[in-house]
Amino acid sequence: QPYGVNQLRKMFLEFFESKGHLAMKSFSLVPHNDKSLLLINSGMAPLKPYFTGQEIPPRTRVTTCQKCIRTGDIENVGKTARHGTFFEMLGNFSFGDYFKEEAIEWSWEFLTEVVGLDPERLYPSIYENDDEAFEIWNKKMGIPAERIFRFGKEDNFWEHGSGPCGPCSEIYYDRGEKYGCGKPGCTVGCECDRYMEIWNNVFTQFDNDGNGNYSELEQKNIDTGMGLERLASVVQDVDSIFDVDTIKALRDHVSKLANKEYGKDYNTDVSLRVITDHVRSVTFMISDGIMPSNEGRGYVLRRLLRRACRHGRLLGIEGNFLPELAETVIAGSKDGYPELEEKKEFILKVIAKEEEQFNKTIDQGLGILSDMIANMEEKGEKTLSGEDAFRLYDTYGFPLDLTKEILEEKDLDVDEDGFHAAMEIQRKTARDAREVTNYMGADVTVYESIDPSVTSKFVGYDNLTYESNV
Ligand code: ATP
Ligand code: MG
Ligand code: MG
Ligand code: MG
Numbered sequence: 001q002p003y004g005v006n007q008l009r010k011m012f013l014e015f016f017e018s019k020g021h022l023a024m025k026s027f028s029l030v031p032h033n034d035k036s037l038l039l040i041n042s043g044m045a046p047l048k049p050y051f052t053g054q055e056i057p058p059r060t061r062v063t064t065c066q067k068c069i070r071t072g073d074i075e076n077v078g079k080t081a082r083h084g085t086f087f088e089m090l091g092n093f094s095f096g097d098y099f100k101e102e103a104i105e106w107s108w109e110f111l112t113e114v115v116g117l118d119p120e121r122l123y124p125s126i127y128e129n130d131d132e133a134f135e136i137w138n139k140k141m142g143i144p145a146e147r148i149f150r151f152g153k154e155d156n157f158w159e160h161g162s163g164p165c166g167p168c169s170e171i172y173y174d175r176g177e178k179y180g181c182g183k184p185g186c187t188v189g190c191e192c193d194r195y196m197e198i199w200n201n202v203f204t205q206f207d208n209d210g211n212g213n214y215s216e217l218e219q220k221n222i223d224t225g226m227g228l229e230r231l232a233s234v235v236q237d238v239d240s241i242f243d244v245d246t247i248k249a250l251r252d253h254v255s256k257l258a259n260k261e262y263g264k265d266y267n268t269d270v271s272l273r274v275i276t277d278h279v280r281s282v283t284f285m286i287s288d289g290i291m292p293s294n295e296g297r298g299y300v301l302r303r304l305l306r307r308a309c310r311h312g313r314l315l316g317i318e319g320n321f322l323p324e325l326a327e328t329v330i331a332g333s334k335d336g337y338p339e340l341e342e343k344k345e346f347i348l349k350v351i352a353k354e355e356e357q358f359n360k361t362i363d364q365g366l367g368i369l370s371d372m373i374a375n376m377e378e379k380g381e382k383t384l385s386g387e388d389a390f391r392l393y394d395t396y397g398f399p400l401d402l403t404k405e406i407l408e409e410k411d412l413d414v415d416e417d418g419f420h421a422a423m424e425i426q427r428k429t430a431r432d433a434r435e436v437t438n439y440m441g442a443d444v445t446v447y448e449s450i451d452p453s454v455t456s457k458f459v460g461y462d463n464l465t466y467e468s469n470v
Contacts, residue, residue, distance in 0.1 A: 002236045003115065004245045006335040009065050009228055012090045015110050016063035019102075021092055024058075026066045026337070029288045030297065038297055039069040039285075043091030044202075044223045050095050051164055051204065051221055060097035065090050065228060065336065067284055071300055078273035081179070081193040081233070081240035085304060086281035088228040088336070096219035103201050103222045104136045107171060111199075115235055121174040123188045123195065125149040127156040127167030133203070137169070149188045158202045162210035164217060171199040173234045198234060199226040242273045246332035251276045253328045258315035271311040278308035279322060283329040286347045287340050292354045303399045305351065306358050310402060313362065320355045323348045358397050365396025369403065373410055382411075386418015393419070394426060 003011065013023045027046035031037045040046055043066040049055035050062075066089045076083035092106070104124075111117045124143060126133040128150040137143045149172075150156075159165035172188045172195045181192035188195045204221040206214040229241035236244055242251050254275045255262050262272055285301045292302040305322065312321055326348055334341040372388055375381075384407055392398040404414050 003232070005228060005232045005332075006246065008115070008232055008235065009088065009090070009336050011114060012110065012226075012228075013063055013065060015114050016061075016092045016106070019061070019092075019106055021061040021063040022059040024062055024064050026064060026088075029067050029069055029285055030290065039071070039300065040066065041068050041070050042066070043068075043089040043225050044093070047093060047223075050093075051223070053219065057095045060095045062093045062095070063091065064093075067288075067337070069281055069285065069300070071304075077277045078270040081242075082196055082227070082230055084229065084241060084277045084280065086277060086284055087230075087241070090226045090228050090231070091224050092222065093224070094222035096221060099205075099220050099222060100133055100203050101136055101140070103203070103224060104133065104141065104169065107199055107201055107224065108141055111171065115231070117173065117234065123147055123149060123172045123174065125151050125156060125170045125172065125188060127169070128152055130156075130167040130169070130203075133167065133169045151189060155189065158204070158223075159208060162208050164204045164206070164221065165208050165214075166202060166204040166206050168200055168202040170197050170201070172196060173198050175234065179239075193240075196230060196234065198230045200224060240273075242276055247276060247280075249332055250279065250325065250328045253325055254279075257321050257325070258312070258317050260315055268315065271314050274311045275308045275315075275325070278304045278311075279325045280329050280333075282308070282322070282351060283326045283340065283347055284333075284337075286350050287337070287343050291350065299399070302354065303401055305354050306362075306397065306399055306402055307405075309355060309358050309362060310366075310406075313366065320352060320359060322355045323352045326351050361396040365392055365398050366406075368392065368396065369398070369406060373407070373412065376412060377410075382413065384412065384414040386415040386420070386422050389414045389416075389419045390422035390426070393423070 017023050027040060029040050031040055032046065034045070034048065037045060043064050044051070046066065047057075047062065047064075050057040068087055068089050069085055070083075070087075071085055073083040074085055077085055092103070094103070108119075108122075111122060112119045124137050124147070126137065126148060134145075134148060134150075137148050138145055156168050156170065157165070158168050174188075174195055175193065177194070179192070180186050180194035181190065183190075183192075186192060186194065202223040202225075204223060205217055207217050208214055227241075229244055229247065232244035233239075233241050238244060238248075241247060251262060251272055254272050258268075258272065260268050260272065262269060282301060282305050285297070285304075290297045290301050292298055292305065294302070308322060327344070330340040330344055330347070340347070369392060372384060376384065384403070389400060389403050392403050393400060400414070400416070400419055404416075407414055
């Protein structure tokens with residue numbers, strides 16, 4: 001029996017505890033005191049103050065399994081074997097404590113000895129100039145030079161504007177020929193899913209002054225990140241992150257509701273995987289106090305939830321189906337995240353309300369949009385007008401991205417500037433009227449009735465958003 005997701009999470013944290021690390025609970029998906037980030041997207045993100053020296057860490061060695069959301073990967077979800085908008089990132093961190101040698105050694109020890117992956121299938125990559133990392137992999141770990149891949153700045157140098165930055169070394173796993181794209185030159189670094197990146201080891205050793213001048217940092221740090229789902233997929237030797245134990249249980253549940261077998265039809269599978277992923281995101285986001293709204297995080301949540309609804313429609317699922325899927329998410333993940341169980345009732349209610357709201361109009365909206373598309377095709381037009389897109393948004397609750405996505409499937413696009421202009425006019429009118437309860441087809445007052453005291457505070461109609469207290 002291969003290790004399960006919940007077991008692997010525990011093994012990772014315990015392994016790094018045995019190496020002197022303090023295991024900390026996952027931080028909230030909502031960044032704390034960080035305006036630069038909408039949602040936490042890596043294990044390192046909530047630890048930034050420790051890296052910059054702004055705050056003193058509780059220990060110089062820390063390990064976490066961090067909930068992450070990457071909406072930037074939304075297009076990949078369901079199409080690649082390795083991307084979700086939600087995933088868990090395992091990480092070990094050193095704040096001026098150990099450096100490259102230990103980081104590399106321990107990552108190898110964990111993968112090959114603790115988890116038992118075949119070393120012959122693992123390939124490290126390094127930053128092209130990082131001879132120090134090369135020496136460690138080659139001399140100390142005994143990896144032949146031809147198995148160590150040197151990549152440029154784009155792939156193997158971690159940097160965000162000015163400040164601490166440095167080279168990284170990633171670990172890839174060869175999942176075998178059957179996953180390869182078959183193109184000549186397909187090897188480590190290829191975009192296909194044969195050589196799957198599983199672990200990124202970042203060595204923050206430089207400070208960039210903002211003008212491209214690098215100086216060695218006095219306090220060198222280690223920041224690593226490994227996707228738990230990806231690790232599980234290679235350990236369990238399955239096709240994708242959607243086939244690992246806990247996520248497969250959820251995917252099977254979606255299959256059952258849709259009455260569609262997985263693995264028979266590509267488009268069906270994409271929809272099954274999209275719903276599976278988005279329900280995970282939505283469940284975790286609400287458990288961290290994010291509420292559906294038209295801005296910021298709340299909009300991301302709304303967009304994911306409505307996108308899941310639409311894929312449900314594509315599969316022929318009728319009525320509300322997301323809350324019971326969220327229950328399966330909770331059952332699969334409460335081991336690592338007891339707050340899911342604690343807030344279960346609240347989470348299910350928020351999802352049910354939002355879905356109900358959207359369900360009232362989605363079929364009508366989809367009908368109107370297909371009329372619009374038919375009309376455009378007749379006239380040979382390629383771009384949907386901003387007013388039409390706004391009507392779908394305002395009356396039927398279609399997030400712009402959803403409209404865009406449906407249009408793209410037909411090789412059409414939308415006048416986004418026109419959309420925003422129409423929205424601005426509506427905003428002004430609304431502000432004047434001071435009475436906006438039915439905005440974007442969603443009655444924003446509905447959440448008040450759930451129990452706003454649980455996690456969030458409604459801050460009024462002006463910005464149509466909820467402020468999280470978490
Ligand atoms: P990829 O190149 O495959 O998109 P990445 O280089 O963007 O991955 P990093 O930013 O290096 O990923 O994040 C560290 C690790 O987190 C990755 O090695 C991977 O295991 C995991 N990871 C990153 N993005 C995702 C995702 N969307 N879904 C699941 N796991 C992810
Ligand atoms: Mg990526
Ligand atoms: Mg990468
Ligand atoms: Mg990477």
